[in-house]
Amino acid sequence: MDQPEGKPVHPSRILIIDNDPHILSQVRRILEKNGYEAQTATSGRAGLNLFQQDPPDLILLNFELTDTSGLDLMAQMKGHRPYVPVMILAAASEVAAVASLRRGADDYVTKPISPEELLERVRHNLEKGRQARIQAELNEQLQRQLGALVSVREVAREASQAADLYYLLQRALRQTLRTMQLDAGILFVSENSDLIPLAHHGLPRTIASALTRRRLSWHDAALRAFQRVTQAARTHREMQQGGPLSLSTEYAFTAVVPLWTQGQCWGILEVAGRTERTTLAQDLETLTTIGQQFALTLANARLQEEAALHLRELALLNEACLSLTSDLSLEQVLTTVMLRTSDVIGVETGSLLMADEESGELLFRIALAGTANGILSRRVPPGKGISGWVYQHGHPLRIPDVRKDPRYYPEIDHYTGFQTRSVLCVPLQVRGQSFGVIELVNKIDGEFSEDDLHLLESVAALTATAIAQSRLHEWSTSFVLIDPLTQLPNHRFLAQALEREAARCRRYGRGCSLLLLGVDRRLHLPDARWRDLATLLKKALRQSDLLARNHDGSFAAVLPETGAEGMRTLANRLREELRRSALQGPAGEDLAEQIRFGVSSFPGDMEDPNTLLETAEAVLAQAWQEEPQQG
Numbered sequence: 001m002d003q004p005e006g007k008p009v010h011p012s013r014i015l016i017i018d019n020d021p022h023i024l025s026q027v028r029r030i031l032e033k034n035g036y037e038a039q040t041a042t043s044g045r046a047g048l049n050l051f052q053q054d055p056p057d058l059i060l061l062n063f064e065l066t067d068t069s070g071l072d073l074m075a076q077m078k079g080h081r082p083y084v085p086v087m088i089l090a091a092a093s094e095v096a097a098v099a100s101l102r103r104g105a106d107d108y109v110t111k112p113i114s115p116e117e118l119l120e121r122v123r124h125n126l127e128k129g130r131q132a133r134i135q136a137e138l139n140e141q142l143q144r145q146l147g148a149l150v151s152v153r154e155v156a157r158e159a160s161q162a163a164d165l166y167y168l169l170q171r172a173l174r175q176t177l178r179t180m181q182l183d184a185g186i187l188f189v190s191e192n193s194d195l196i197p198l199a200h201h202g203l204p205r206t207i208a209s210a211l212t213r214r215r216l217s218w219h220d221a222a223l224r225a226f227q228r229v230t231q232a233a234r235t236h237r238e239m240q241q242g243g244p245l246s247l248s249t250e251y252a253f254t255a256v257v258p259l260w261t262q263g264q265c266w267g268i269l270e271v272a273g274r275t276e277r278t279t280l281a282q283d284l285e286t287l288t289t290i291g292q293q294f295a296l297t298l299a300n301a302r303l304q305e306e307a308a309l310h311l312r313e314l315a316l317l318n319e320a321c322l323s324l325t326s327d328l329s330l331e332q333v334l335t336t337v338m339l340r341t342s343d344v345i346g347v348e349t350g351s352l353l354m355a356d357e358e359s360g361e362l363l364f365r366i367a368l369a370g371t372a373n374g375i376l377s378r379r380v381p382p383g384k385g386i387s388g389w390v391y392q393h394g395h396p397l398r399i400p401d402v403r404k405d406p407r408y409y410p411e412i413d414h415y416t417g418f419q420t421r422s423v424l425c426v427p428l429q430v431r432g433q434s435f436g437v438i439e440l441v442n443k444i445d446g447e448f449s450e451d452d453l454h455l456l457e458s459v460a461a462l463t464a465t466a467i468a469q470s471r472l473h474e475w476s477t478s479f480v481l482i483d484p485l486t487q488l489p490n491h492r493f494l495a496q497a498l499e500r501e502a503a504r505c506r507r508y509g510r511g512c513s514l515l516l517l518g519v520d521r522r523l524h525l526p527d528a529r530w531r532d533l534a535t536l537l538k539k540a541l542r543q544s545d546l547l548a549r550n551h552d553g554s555f556a557a558v559l560p561e562t563g564a565e566g567m568r569t570l571a572n573r574l575r576e577e578l579r580r581s582a583l584q585g586p587a588g589e590d591l592a593e594q595i596r597f598g599v600s601s602f603p604g605d606m607e608d609p610n611t612l613l614e615t616a617e618a619v620l621a622q623a624w625q626e627e628p629q630q631g
Helices: 021-033 044-053 070-080 095-102 115-148 150-161 165-179 205-213 280-324 330-345 385-393 411-416 450-481 491-508 527-540 564-581 609-624
Strands: 013-017 037-041 058-062 086-090 107-110 184-191 194-201 253-261 264-273 347-355 362-367 397-399 423-430 433-443 512-519 546-549 555-560 595-602
Touching (some): 013 021, 013 044, 021 115, 044 058, 058 115, 095 107, 107 115, 115 450, 165 184, 165 194, 165 264, 194 264, 253 280, 264 280, 330 347, 330 362, 347 385, 362 385, 362 433, 385 397, 385 423, 385 433, 433 450, 491 512, 512 564, 512 609, 527 546, 527 564, 555 564, 564 595, 595 609
Parallel strands (some): 013 037, 058 086, 086 107
Antiparallel strands (some): 184 194, 184 264, 347 362, 512 555, 512 595, 546 555
């Protein structure tokens, strides 16, 4: 097992359901000896009770139970815990096992039980189940986030039906000036240390022109004091306080109104009139209240903007999560997620890079518009650039100006003609192991924020899960369908190939043959000799033929468009090839004399091509009982 010796701290729990006490005892002994925790049940009802009380990490299930159908029981358990793998304990015939796989079983082992095969299958399916459980937990987490942000969605929905903010403020400003009999007004919104004019009315052309040339700031001596006060205040040109209206000579009355609400100053409102005020104190008190209403409007607008942003971020995460369970290819999933991420965060371009495990280089897997032209053929040397640093160290980077960062790698820009200014880069990691990065380039509006970083890290976590799942699927497919000794397709692949060939023969009225080549089991050939045999046989067959390894250890050659005569010719040629190769057994035996053939053809030996394998196996078994055939 891939774990330290001794009993693990949290051993995987495996539920075994079988009518045969001997099988239960044997399997339980094998599992517990190797550090697993095993539970047993001799009936489907007892097994279901144990499953419902405390779901295990894996289930070993007999296909045929006395009190219920194994397939029905499996469907019931999968309905409650779809991520718990189910392995079928099948008899020597694989018909039941294949039916179980079609109905949703994850794997199977045949009886009699081989401890090595059982442990290998258990390890593989436990890892597959663990990955599925992680994905299920991630889906649940996102659903909880959706529920928690229902109120935010409602706010955004209401905001989408409200009047445009600029129009609303402009209308309110005009109403204020008309009601208070004032001639001009301008509203500034605070953005960091700057004051941005958002709405105005009645401004002289000279003042409007000056505002387009110079941006006001809280750092201006004439305005600094108003950032700390909460009440409207009259200004005087002689005191050099206030904004452009206060410094104008054409107004008898000017005032600055700080916009305060929720303990925050959102900007200032400056108003002016050509006549003096007779009720100054009352006017200033009224302006203070009006300023609070303007501030509340700005605060609500900011809340709506943030709600809309959160919804876009949530939609992005939800789309990425849905992509993981879709039937799209990995390339489509990654491209969709990258496009939506760049749109939500607002960048000029972005890319996803994967590491070459042998060279340590980063390869461009996905490149968005702006850098995609020819970049997929480029590689980033190990440790080079911002992406190389993030991959090696496993930590994200947020860089507002790459020209000031010594890690900047300009070669890619030189190649593409693109100009990188700012970068946000996060690693793709699973269980702390990096295997790539996501990089976003050039924030369109402002600089990359901490919120952008957190969002990209969430996207990267989902993306890394998708890639890991794809890799696990590729590995498990190879593991299930490839014979580890000869690297040939195994008996499961052979069964699928024969099923396809049978369908082709029936559909087009054509024939095919199957040839089995068995080696005397008493020879105990070393692994290298089995691989030599596989190499020799592959060279002797046509490209259209399929060479596989059957469950009994024999080699199987599926021969499309080949009749009985052609099959016998091939068998003789294979024996001659073995003689010429001089391959020997461990005691110097001539392997050409230690082989037997099992053959079957359709049409000819049978009316149904589905029985090709059974017929050939029977012929091979008979051949071992007879004298060796001379070539």
